[in-house]
Amino acid sequence: MYLTHLECSRCGRGHPADQPQNLCECGAPLLARYDLAAVAAAVTPERFTLRPADLWRYRELLPVADPRHVTTLGEGWTPLLRTPAYGARIGIPDLIVKDEGLTPTGSFKARGAAVGVSRARELGVERIAMPTNGNAGAAWATYAARAGLGATIAMPLSAPTICRRECLAAGADLRLVDGLIGDAGRHVAELVAAGGVFDAGTLREPYRLEGKKTMGYEIVEQLGWQVPDVIIYPTGGGVGLIGIHKALHELRELGWVEDRLPRLVAVQSTGCAPIVRAFAAGEDRARPWADAYTVAFGITVPAPLGDELILAALRDSSGTAVAVDDAEILADLRDFAAVEGLLLCPEGAACLTAARHLRAGGWIRADERVVVLNTGAGLKYPETIDVSTVPVV
Numbered sequence: 152m153y154l155t156h157l158e159c160s161r162c163g164r165g166h167p168a169d170q171p172q173n174l175c176e177c178g179a180p181l182l183a184r185y186d187l188a189a190v191a192a193a194v195t196p197e198r199f200t201l202r203p204a205d206l207w208r209y210r211e212l213l214p215v216a217d218p219r220h221v222t223t224l225g226e227g228w229t230p231l232l233r234t235p236a237y238g239a240r241i242g243i244p245d246l247i248v249k250d251e252g253l254t255p256t257g258s259f260k261a262r263g264a265a266v267g268v269s270r271a272r273e274l275g276v277e278r279i280a281m282p283t284n285g286n287a288g289a290a291w292a293t294y295a296a297r298a299g300l301g302a303t304i305a306m307p308l309s310a311p312t313i314c315r316r317e318c319l320a321a322g323a324d325l326r327l328v329d330g331l332i333g334d335a336g337r338h339v340a341e342l343v344a345a346g347g348v349f350d351a352g353t354l355r356e357p358y359r360l361e362g363k364k365t366m367g368y369e370i371v372e373q374l375g376w377q378v379p380d381v382i383i384y385p386t387g388g389g390v391g392l393i394g395i396h397k398a399l400h401e402l403r404e405l406g407w408v409e410d411r412l413p414r415l416v417a418v419q420s421t422g423c424a425p426i427v428r429a430f431a432a433g434e435d436r437a438r439p440w441a442d443a444y445t446v447a448f449g450i451t452v453p454a455p456l457g458d459e460l461i462l463a464a465l466r467d468s469s470g471t472a473v474a475v476d477d478a479e480i481l482a483d484l485r486d487f488a489a490v491e492g493l494l495l496c497p498e499g500a501a502c503l504t505a506a507r508h509l510r511a512g513g514w515i516r517a518d519e520r521v522v523v524l525n526t527g528a529g530l531k532y533p534e535t536i537d538v539s540t541v542p543v544v
């Protein structure tokens with residue numbers, strides 16, 4: 152294994168990686184660091200092509216030492232789908248969707264869960280606990296079951312019921328909270344303080360990020376080790392965006408890609424846009440968003456712990472942050488399905504709305520290659536399509 156240590160994303164302090172870790176003393180998330188020079192000496196990009204089509208193909212850049220600790224359901228290596236018909240409509244002919252809907256548990260949260268659970272098991276954790284908007288809890292409950300770990304999952308009553316069912320099916324201890332993800336977080340904090348459970352909440356342990364960063368490696372490898380011009384990501388806790396940014400920097404340091412970074416775009420809903428507001432105001436931190444609500448449930452995160460990292464990634468990549476409204480998200484979801492045949496999750500559809508607006512405003516040029524993340528399966532959100540008006544013949 153090439154993992155060397157954990158580094159605080161704010162104060163830079165080093166922490167040992169051979170025991171379970173949460174936040175730094177200064178309150179910021181820890182980042183996994185590797186001996187990249189040794190990785191570059193051990194493996195070349197061409198080797199990956201010969202490996203199985205899952206995220207473990209990048210094992211030198213992942214934090215699991217013993218292959219027997221890998222807990223997998225085949226996650227990763229999702230398709231990059233060209234969508235020229237819809238792309239032509241919105242003036243971006245080279246529009247590509249990375250379809251994470253095909254991931255086990257129906258969302259890209261499985262990437263973080265696979266790596267996070269594998270490493271937790273390797274470090275001797277017996278029970279994980281986390282607050283969730285649904286998909287992360289479902290994924291972690293599922294992978295925990297497979298790894299033989301216990302899982303306590305706290306989620307808002309308003310989270311998609313399919314995610315509740317997934318947690319129960321996987322034998323998790325499910326707690327329903329009458330509130331938002333922050334209220335679920337307070338419940339988990341009490342459990343963690345009482346002892347006996349490992350806090351696996353968003354960015355509170357360092358390895359979920361490592362799983363999600365593999366989306367960045369895959370985009371680049373699937374494009375023939377080329378970076379696209381723009382990557383558009385629906386941002387809640389921001390782990391995927393921070394992860395893709397980390398992956399791109401690692402690939403640059405390895406010398407496997409050119410120096411140019413894709414411009415990263417954080418998409419939020421007008422009903423919950425703390426990152427968009429902070430980005431527009433030129434701030435380094437985001438203030439909590441009051442009365443958050445959006446159909447894109449996965450991005451309803453009023454106070455993301457990784458706000459500093461998200462904002463830094465946007466600025467470092469000359470990216471931007473865009474808020475889109477629910478009615479447009481649902482309309483674009485339908486238009487896209489009718490033209491390309493793929494039913495997106497509302498979070499993925501929000502990225503199309505953002506792409507459309509950014510193209511119309513000239514921020515995206517007609518000749519640019521744009522990758523949109525569809526972070527989950529449309530089938531998990533059947534209520535996005537209203538069938539009540541269909542006549543019975």
Ligand SMILES: *Cc1c(COP(=O)(O)O)cnc(C)c1O
Nearest residue numbers: 286387388389390391449526527
């Ligand atoms: C969790 C989630 C997101 C947001 O992911 P973050 O990494 O928390 O920003 C987007 N889409 C879906 C479907 C999700 O479940």
Ligand SMILES: [Zn+2]
Nearest residue numbers: 159162175177
């Ligand atoms: Zn610190």
